Amino acid sequence: MATFTLSINNRNYTVDVEPDTPLLWVLRDELNLTGTKYGCGVAQCGACTVHLNGSPVRSCTLPVSAIKGKITTIEGLSENGDHPVQQAWVELDVAQCGYCQAGQIMTAAALLARKPKPTDADIDAAMAGNICRCGTYKRIRKAIHLAVAKGGAK
Secondary structure (H helix, E strand, C coil): CEEEEEEECCEEEEEEECCCCEHHHHHHHHCCCCCCCCCCCCCCCCCCEEEECCEEEECCCCEHHHCCCEEECHHHHCCCCCCHHHHHHHHCCCCCCCCCHHHHHHHHHHHHHHCCCCCHHHHHHHHCCCCCCCCCHHHHHHHHHHHHHCCCCC
8 A cells, every 4th residue: 555645626635545546446435536437447438537637537547656736527627517518518418328428528628628619520539539328429519519609618
């Protein structure tokens, strides 16, 4: 075991875990931040996406010992769900089962922070690694465009 101090959602947490423990399990099991989901465990589906220094990363394969900087989870994207991407998701009823949506939202928010007015091609490229088993891809793209109209990245 080792002790790690992590900056998550603008708050510092200290955890005692094995250095190779994936961030996902630190978030869910140690810190009770359960909005980030386990999907595949091999960084292929995107359900576990969080931001590391503003960039989307897959927390299921990121060892806690490799973290340098600030983590933002879906719980930290906005205090009350008013991020433009979250608002657009609700307004357009994007989620069907909802399981992948935290990862989808985190990826979309990072895209808008990086590229405030993305084209369909930009959206498709950024979101390509996020799997939605329900197939809500068209609603996801439409919601990202709506989020741009609502102010984009916050």
